[in-house]
Amino acid sequence: MAVVTKFPTTNAAYSGAGLTNPNNAHADDGVYATCAPAKNGALGQKYGTFGFDASIPSGATISAVKIIYEYKVSTTSSVATARTKAIIGGVDQANHDDTTEPTTDTVLTIDITADRTWNRNDLLDGTFEAVLEGRRGNSNTAVTFSFDYVKVEVTYAVAYTIAANQGGFTENGQAMTPLAARVITALNAVFSETGQDAVLVKGYPIIASFGSFSNAGQVAILRASRTITASQGSLTILGQAASILKNSVLSIVNGLFSLIGQSTALTYAPSGGESAFTKLCKRQIQFSLDGR
Secondary structure, three states: OEEEEEOOOEEEEEEOOOOEOHHHHHOOOOOOEEEOOOOOOEEEEEEEOOOHHHHOOOOOEEEEEEEEEEEEEOOOOOOEEEEEEEEEOOEEOOOEEEOOOOOOOEEEEEEOHHHOOOOHHHHOOOOEEEEEEEEEOOOOOOOOEEEEEEEEEEEEEOOOOOOOOOOOEEEOOEEEOOOOOOOOOOOOOEEEEOOEEEEOOOOOOOOOOOOEEEEOOEEEEOOOOOOOOOOOOOEEEOOEEEOOOOOOOOOOOOOOOOEOOEOOEEEEOOOOOOOHHHHHHOOOEEEEOOOO
16 A cells, blocks of 8 residues: 655635635645634635646555645634535535634544545546635634645555566565566576576486486486397496397307307207217217307
């Protein structure tokens, strides 16, 4: 909520000849606008051009309007009534009377919020006016009204719809730090936005020919699925060691066979029946791939 209070800058007679020195009610300075109405008579002034056009933002919601004025009367022996009210677009609103007859400067705060449903346009220059009027009842005793000032207080609120690209936003008279919703596509694992830091975990679809992978701010050890055709019995891949057993189909002529890097016990039976060598041994010949 915001509250703005304004003094008038223009005036015109409202009832009878109006007030004497009416401009004196434009400021709180102890200098008075006065009137001395006749028996059963009234003298009043209407005040306008309060300048709410520049003070209340467009679209504001008005929650309270008050007329505040200071006055006194010269005697309590008369039937003296001070009256104030609003005029909106030339239409008088409800009367608000004070019959206390104060003989010293007295400030009255008159809440006129309930008089109507208020909007900003009601308070603009050329539309809104406030009345100060002195009224004398059925009394032969003369009375003088002295009005020091009149002012109007308005309470309003403004709803803001904010779209922010940064993490901080300042509105005139209203500071806020909104959280901005972001859709982020990042090449690296760390992302920084002004006023807001975020550490992102990035999902990587990875096709690797090596056993380790490093991304800025994030290290991953990958197990690579490989289909391997090897002519050697052991294989080392960068970052990952693998021992591979090779299935060999061997065709040999001699009784000894060696396969590099892999030892195997083979049972050898030559085609065409037993040779003289096998007849002598009468056993299976063990072949070793260790070079023996």
